[in-house]
Amino acid sequence: MASSTPYLVLLLCLASLLQQASLIAANPPHEPPPDDSREKFAKWATKYAKTYPSHEEEEKRFGIFKDNTNQIGAFRAQTSTTVVVGGFGPQTITTVRVGMNRFGDLQADEFAQQFTGFNSTGFIPAEPSIIPNHTWKPCCVDWRSSGAVTGVKFQGSCLSCWAFASVAAIEGMNKIRTGELVSLSEQELVDCDSGSSGCGGGRVDTALALVAARGGITSESDYPYSGFNGKCDVDKLLFDHDASVKGFKAVPINDESQLELAVAQQPVTVYVDASTWQFQFYSGGIFRGPCSGDPAKVNHAITIVGYCEEFGEKFWLAKNSWSNDWGEQGYIKLAKDVAWPTGTCALASSPFYPTA
Numbered sequence: 001m002a003s004s005t006p007y008l009v010l011l012l013c014l015a016s017l018l019q020q021a022s023l024i025a026a027n028p029p030h031e032p033p034p035d036d037s038r039e040k041f042a043k044w045a046t047k048y049a050k051t052y053p054s055h056e057e058e059e060k061r062f063g064i065f066k067d068n069t070n071q072i073g074a075f076r077a078q079t080s081t082t083v084v085v086g087g088f089g090p091q092t093i094t095t096v097r098v099g100m101n102r103f104g105d106l107q108a109d110e111f112a113q114q115f116t117g118f119n120s121t122g123f124i125p126a127e128p129s130i131i132p133n134h135t136w137k138p139c140c141v142d143w144r145s146s147g148a149v150t151g152v153k154f155q156g157s158c159l160s161c162w163a164f165a166s167v168a169a170i171e172g173m174n175k176i177r178t179g180e181l182v183s184l185s186e187q188e189l190v191d192c193d194s195g196s197s198g199c200g201g202g203r204v205d206t207a208l209a210l211v212a213a214r215g216g217i218t219s220e221s222d223y224p225y226s227g228f229n230g231k232c233d234v235d236k237l238l239f240d241h242d243a244s245v246k247g248f249k250a251v252p253i254n255d256e257s258q259l260e261l262a263v264a265q266q267p268v269t270v271y272v273d274a275s276t277w278q279f280q281f282y283s284g285g286i287f288r289g290p291c292s293g294d295p296a297k298v299n300h301a302i303t304i305v306g307y308c309e310e311f312g313e314k315f316w317l318a319k320n321s322w323s324n325d326w327g328e329q330g331y332i333k334l335a336k337d338v339a340w341p342t343g344t345c346a347l348a349s350s351p352f353y354p355t356a
């Protein structure tokens with residue numbers, strides 16, 4: 001072997017290699033590219049139809065865009081590692097990917113303030129329902145392949161993640177039970193759930209409790225999403241039901257094996273900490289953080305629609321409500337069965353699912 005080879009030869013198994021990926025020397029440094037960030041920003045602003053009220057604001061947003069672009073570039077260099085595996089030659093292994101998306105002109109704290117929406121005020125953990133360990137559970141689940149998941153939606157600048165997470169779980173249950181996949185109304189929850197604050201943030205348990213008390217929920221087409229607080233259409237809430245719901249259950253907290261049993265039955269809502277820029281710009285692979293595993297830090301609700309493993313690494317598959325421009329076509333894979341009980345980004349801290 002030529003001594004000039006720039007690659008480290010490792011006779012380690014893939015799993016430990018991935019764990020050590022951040023410790024291994026990354027690609028050799030390249031010449032810094034010419035600064036074309038103005039052009040990139042203009043292209044990006046056109047793509048997402050961004051306009052700003054003033055020149056000052058535009059300059060401020062350009063600065064943030066540039067910082068985000070640089071952060072993304074630096075993170076990529078850190079997380080891709082070129083290695084020689086067995087006799088297969090150099091391979092680039094990327095554990096998690098980040099990339100520019102529609103949220104490019106926002107700092108992580110601004111982003112969390114505008115696009116999440118879990119408000120924990122008044123939240124008391126519900127009595128958990130234990131699922132027996134011997135319950136049937138396949139090694140991989142993807143409710144999309146059973147047609148139990150609607151297309152990825154976009155909550156817009158409304159703190160309604162809780163409504164989207166609840167609806168995705170109800171849509172899944174309804175399809176599994178009736179064989180029909182019907183897109184259901186987040187707006188009804190935004191307008192009518194008095195336990196939540198509409199576009200000011202809310203909770204999955206109050207939303208599911210409302211739907212259970214009324215016996216069902218209206219379809220998306222009958223009660224479409226506006227992304228603003230509106231007046232509750234009581235007739236639709238009471239009488240126009242396109243999926244029926246009888247109640248909801250809480251998965252025992254901080255127990256990924258119970259969560260797995262629940263997800264094997266149907267899609268399940270979870271709360272996560274989505275406040276880091278790596279989560280904001282996640283674009284694929286298995287996300288392991290940074291994010292907080294502290295249940296007190298969760299700020300966003302998503303719906304787990306499956307689990308599996310790739311390259312020997314286990315993950316949860318979750319549907320988000322940030323359009324299919326974010327993540328893996330709108331989804332995120334979160335590391336599963338981690339060393340701490342609350343799970344990646346505290347996802348195991350308070351999962352719920354509806355019943356019929």
Ligand SMILES: *[C@@H]1O[C@H](CO)[C@@H](O)[C@H](O)[C@H]1NC(C)=O
Nearest residue numbers: 130132133134255256257258
């Ligand atoms: C069920 O399985 C989990 C994980 O394997 C284990 O920790 C738990 O003790 C089991 N519970 C019972 C009641 O056997």
Ligand SMILES: *[C@@H]1O[C@H](CO)[C@@H](O)[C@H](O)[C@H]1NC(C)=O
Nearest residue numbers: 119121122195196197200201
């Ligand atoms: C959280 O919800 C409570 C109760 O609905 C509400 O009074 C409060 O204003 C909300 N907090 C925020 C930050 O919106």
